[in-house]
Amino acid sequence: MQLTGSHILSISQFDRDTIERVFTVADSMTPYAARRRVTRVLEGAILGNMFFEPSTRTRVSFGCAFNLLGGEVRETTGFESSAIAKGESLYDTARVLSGYSDVICMRHPQEGSVAEFAEASRVPVINGGDGANEHPSQALLDLYTIRSELAGRGRGVDGMRIAMIGDLKYGRTVHSLAKLLLLYQDIQLILVSPKELAMPEEIVEQLRLRGHDVKVTDELTESIQKVDIVYSTRIQEERFQSKDEADLYRGRFRLNQAIYTQYCEPNTVIMHPLPRDSRADANELDNDLNQNPNLAIFRQTDNGVLVRMALFALVLDVADQVDKYARDVRWYNASRNG
């Protein structure tokens, strides 16, 4: 796949070579994201950060990634849809806004809207999330995190074992991650969810056809015993058909330090797409895991900056020039590992 000048709309665009290229470039962004170096390669470029639905962290993450390459950011934060409300087509919106910037990141509540927008845009568009459909940079940062965490343990994505936990029916991130894993080999997946919120059969079949070993269950503790990665996601109570059903599963997918210590192998990586609900009755990750060095949830969001920097650098064809316009950081650099 050619990334220069391309729209990034869906993970289905990516083959394994392209993903490796993105990840190699993301690796090379580390000194800049960690504020040891500053690059000005995109000085003068403008990102149109068009969020027609609010999402503080995704918006800020894209904006910071662009700033870290030296570019400027103009943005909308989701509360000014006057033109669209007046009946303007996505075609018109795209023709207009693409005259203002060098690349656009767009989030929109409606499925397919970003692809429609991209078709009319005169500059590359990156999908920042279109409803329940796609959020490709999230899927890439998840896979990048798995790769990094396993590399630190002397392993690779091929042959790994992963438990996906929570709402696997509606969770956009687990669908995307599962599809990306079709590009890799010999993976063991344990899909842990309430029966009502199971992974769509179509995705399970694709995974099995690829030769992956897939187990479907609603038992947490058994599932996390022999995996490299625990990928937890939110279960929203309103997804259940009845309160009785919700009560049946209350807290059964909540992972805490005691369960981790009792059941998991010593270095099992814990991931979550965030935000997590930290309240005690939620089906998520307990705060007592915060001191666990295998909790990778904030390394995930940090990696999001690296992956988004890589996407911008590749789409705008400056990946090989980043270091050329670089210098050391002049200011106090807080330890980012603290």
Added chain:
Amino acid sequence: MQLTGSHILSISQFDRDTIERVFTVADSMTPYAARRRVTRVLEGAILGNMFFEPSTRTRVSFGCAFNLLGGEVRETTGFESSAIAKGESLYDTARVLSGYSDVICMRHPQEGSVAEFAEASRVPVINGGDGANEHPSQALLDLYTIRSELAGRGRGVDGMRIAMIGDLKYGRTVHSLAKLLLLYQDIQLILVSPKELAMPEEIVEQLRLRGHDVKVTDELTESIQKVDIVYSTRIQEERFQSKDEADLYRGRFRLNQAIYTQYCEPNTVIMHPLPRDSRADANELDNDLNQNPNLAIFRQTDNGVLVRMALFALVLDVADQVDKYARDVRWYNASRNG
């Protein structure tokens, strides 16, 4: 008119020489807006982009124009009027905000508010729209577009023929454009609107006193036959006194490709201030015109960036230094004509 350090509040400030100066500078901004060149002339300058009423595209257009000159943008997007709600005067708001930036662009729902603000401001203020009153950069970009489009056809603004169509009573843009045309000679204007939404008599008289040839009508197809420019605007149903009146005119001011082909001269330019309502029952421009090379509506918004860059460069007195701080673009430059 002296532009350095001046407020840009109304098109009535402009004489013909000043307009030509603005347009010449706008022309010189083309390589920067088209991303062939980058300039840093305003590096370190700050635009206060103060939108006390939301307008994504105008706000982003001003912001991008300033970024393209190398400056920074701080802004408000219309939803935080706490201080004004607490009874703060525009005088105080202006004294405070003008301490933060080098130039201010301000939009405000209330007529006259931007002029009142400017009087107390310590830095130049550009009116980004004050209610039904003025939006001078829109009028200038419209005239600039007419000039550019006609230049490509070997003609000038003097002696041109234009049909203005739609709501000519309440439409701020057609009022401003008509007033700017008072600075030019021998223009033929055909003013096409429902009788209830006709151009104010005062403006018609001024145009005639200037020696222009003005025709007032409510027939679309006759009016567009021998003109260089068709300038279409939105008619909002709620402007009519009754539903019957609205029904009478439904679709009668809608221009589509079939009507264009049947009635217009081959190279007639189609303009619109945008946003247009693309829904089929609106009185606007049909989507089937999108492939018509004479549809200039997105060249209008592109030209808005050029004109706003020119205004900033002139107000801040850097028009002659733009090229001095320039270099080539380093990144992939999407074709902006696609």
Added chain:
Amino acid sequence: MQLTGSHILSISQFDRDTIERVFTVADSMTPYAARRRVTRVLEGAILGNMFFEPSTRTRVSFGCAFNLLGGEVRETTGFESSAIAKGESLYDTARVLSGYSDVICMRHPQEGSVAEFAEASRVPVINGGDGANEHPSQALLDLYTIRSELAGRGRGVDGMRIAMIGDLKYGRTVHSLAKLLLLYQDIQLILVSPKELAMPEEIVEQLRLRGHDVKVTDELTESIQKVDIVYSTRIQEERFQSKDEADLYRGRFRLNQAIYTQYCEPNTVIMHPLPRDSRADANELDNDLNQNPNLAIFRQTDNGVLVRMALFALVLDVADQVDKYARDVRWYNASRNG
């Protein structure tokens, strides 16, 4: 106190030496804030300007201060609390957002929230206001303004006379300023308020224990006769227990030019934290004071930029490098004293 890498959460962190250091650095920022010089010392740095409660002027002031040092600003303006609404902890929010920037300025409606956030942050956090609790940069800019104004009159903060007027019970700014004055000597304070809205007894006692001369009263005209500084604040009607009580004091704390001329010494400085309610029935500063050269309220907001530049420069340890990366301004520089 060590400022490099520190959080700025409360004025109680500051000793007198640290304040003097901040003010000396703020003085050195004058050529940059006045746009005679441009510095790029923080080029490549990112401020996370996280306003979880809207406040246009404080947000823009922090953003401009960072831009004036050459840095970039990513921000949120208070209307997108989706993650927090979904039950996310401040710990998680802080861990995520601190991965995006070099320093964070945060405003939040809840007391103590910024300190909680700072504890989890991986970069320095500056409190931009946490409910009724603290807003340290406002207190510092008030004190800096007093120092500057009195310096112009050949005096210092030690030994000065100040009248604080208005709602001294709920006013965050007067509490903070009073506490800062505990670091200075021999100050005369006249605390003027309705009895129901008097300065908390605890603060009065601290001031007296420090050796300051404190007088408590509800009479305006007597109180302003022999002071160097009149610091006026807003009284909100809803603070009174009854309408009768409010009527009793209506307009009694309003200062206008006639009262100033009749009662004040010639060079008495007038201050206010802004916004002021300019409507005639408010208990604040009258508009007819706007031409009075001793009205320092807009010098206060201007000084806010200097003080915030100083805080950023000190926290990020670049105060000594600001001039090294400086050059002259290239553009038209409006007189900022007009």
